[in-house]
Amino acid sequence: MNGGEESGVSAPAPLEWKFSQVFGERTAGEEVQEVDIISAIEFDKTGDHLATGDRGGRVVLFERTDTKDHGHRRDLERMDYPISRHPEFRYKTEFQSHEPEFDYLKSLEIEEKINKIRWCQTANGALFLLSTNDKTIKYWKVQEKKVKKICEMNLDSSRAAGNGSIASSSISTSPKPYLANGGCLDKSYSYLSNDFSFPPGGIPSLHLPVVACNETSLVARCRRIYAHAHDYHINSISNNSDGETFISADDLRINLWNLEISNQSFNIVDVKPANMEDLTEVITSAEFHPTHCHMLAYSSSKGSVRLIDLRQSALCDTHTKMFEEQEAPGSRSFFTEIIASISDIKFGKDGRHILSRDYMTLKLWDINMDSGPVATFQVHEYLRPKLCDLYENDSIFDKFECCLSGDGMRVATGSYSNLFRVFGSAAGSTEATTLEASKNPMRRQVPTPSRPSRSLSSLTRVVRRGADSPGVDTNGNAFDFTTKLLHLAWHPTENSLACAAANSLYMYYA
Template sequence: MDWQISQFFGDKSSMDKACDEDIISAVAFNREGTHLCLGDKAGRLILFSEKESRKATCKQFQYFTELQSHVQDFDPLKRRNLYVLSTNDKIIKLWKMSEKVIKKVIKGSDKELSMPVLQKVEETIYPSLHKCFPSLHTSKVKAISASHNEEFLLSAEEEKDIKEAISSCCFHPNHDNVFLLSTNMGTLRLVDTRVRVTNPDLVNFGYTQGPKNFFSELIASCHDAKFFPNANYIASRDVLAVRTWDLRVAEQPVTTVPINSQVKGKLCEMYENECLWDQFSLSVNASSKMLLTGSYHSAFNIIDAEGRSNLQLDLSFSKKTTGRETLGIKAEPITDYDYKFKTLKSICHPTQDLVAVTCLNSLFFYTKKKAI
């Protein structure tokens, strides 16, 4: 197995007792990958910084600082250098993290003739509210995204009075005038702000779905969609599959990789547990060769971007890493499927073979083994 657990924050007992406000609702690296920020439903922002260690064989992180950003119902966030963009139901905030050094004057002894010197006593992180956007939305904010040049903010709200609603949004990795929208109907829309408002869509992506039934629209709903860093492809995630699309071919996806094969026959059970409304994030690594997304039963998936493999790994509070290849292999039926322990939020490191995965109130890091 190419991947192994490298670090975790949390423990099994606290995760078993996690209440709703402790559940991690967003996670993101900064552009350089030196810091990671997560947010929970209570509105707390917790920052981790890269830990310098000569002995460590892979990148390690340590607790950095935290702050109370919003009241309860915190949702997505994006990290940009030492700025944190966060939102709750309707208010979007931009926080600035500044290093504050406290010094004191040290005088020489009475017997010595010397100049007083400043000595560092303490070094802390001082969070300050840089900007607040209190009136952009009237409904619940569904997603936010920062543009490549960090001058523009894209946000989408949950509109319950219309049949088709936006489920996610993100800017193009290179062009600040282009962004991607996904909807609860399973469609993807590439939008250019330079085109007139009456018809701004560049391309609509869609695929031929199976027979219609009670669950058709629910399982077709797109949880998340992302551009590949190479900007040639996009990826989308729904209840049962991860799909990749060529920007030049909108009719059908290039690859379709099944997800959650164990629950394909348990849609009634998922409906009763309100799991068909879960929103799993999707992330693409820096080389555009790997996709990362979550699952149920304390597991997550690392998928080859060309659709050649789908490795499912199990979260663990030990150094033992367990997992299995699921692509093209009939899934073993699980009688007691655990819907509580779901890995909703996960993110790829922007420069290295490292992923961060969250489950309830715990954070896990997995790294790819180095070739010998």
């Protein structure tokens, strides 16, 4: 990832996105049940598995099928980012992860809605993942179990046909039928003989069932439950690169867990003031560094991203670095603080860049440069005059997620009317594509702007404005604030995207 630095490498050409698949698409006029709305989405590290969570507490797993049997060749192809390959996924299994609960001490209902899903390291062919609702994190193991069935009894069909019972054919027709223990029965079966001799060739009439495993079924088992560690709603969970620990974050605290220990966690960040009236900001998202197990970042409702180092102190209330953009003088309004709140952050695969999403923009930060973002992308600038309406209907508090491509060349996030946007993040790129989550994603595509990016400093801090449009889409339709694309994920090694619109999961590739 160039992240706005001068490198002499020309920006890649804009991608042409194509529709790949849809799961759970609504028919016209069909009413979507609240419990079916997707609330979390995540690819695993290989990209061969995809998990979604919904408001009904269910986790649904999908499996890649078009690369299943290609072995080593598949890995070689992925290194070169294949063009126009059609990724295909199929439904794998689903399980109920969380149930609605009631906290009697606080008279509080706890929803079953899945807030986040994170994949853990696979082992022995089993899949492991973490899922969380507002209060409880669960560690799941999904494994194929062989289904044992009796495949044959090795019966003489002519004897079995007499009365159809297995018992009838297990008695020999010889005058002196033999038993396994050496005894024998006469015709009245009333006494045991002391003759322990076996007939030549063994006992032909003793039939044992033959058990075979021809079928497999997927079984999801909850390995551990991490509960009672958060007073406020959990907004993030993130695995550490050490494969042993993970963090969970709520509004005021971040806890560090060991995967093997469910009854104890360590509080590493606590921003709760002595007097709650002095509270000025809350934690909105947190994520571990992809390769350094001692580093993590968290964002706040004031629009800042803090980087902390676990080697410095056991309690990391003081940050190592803080990334925050200073607001322009005279631009402050009633909505400034609300729209500055960061809803999601993601580390780039290289670990050097952090992508943050606030209500109006995406910002790309270089962790070596805390003076400001290296790039800013306007997601839906045309909504700025409508902030009052968005505040009235609570849309201004919607939490949009963001993601980066595996090669770091592009970033993506969602918007309203089931639209999502893809921006080029390489130096000099003007790529800014708008697509609609539908079977025809190009229907609402906004052409890539022709004007060049504007350089802000010698460090090439750039602002790329996606094609600003009025309060109507390219078809002249008014934007629908009730339909929004909040959740999306980029495949770790290919240019393909999975995004959730209500209860539907859409897949795209380029």
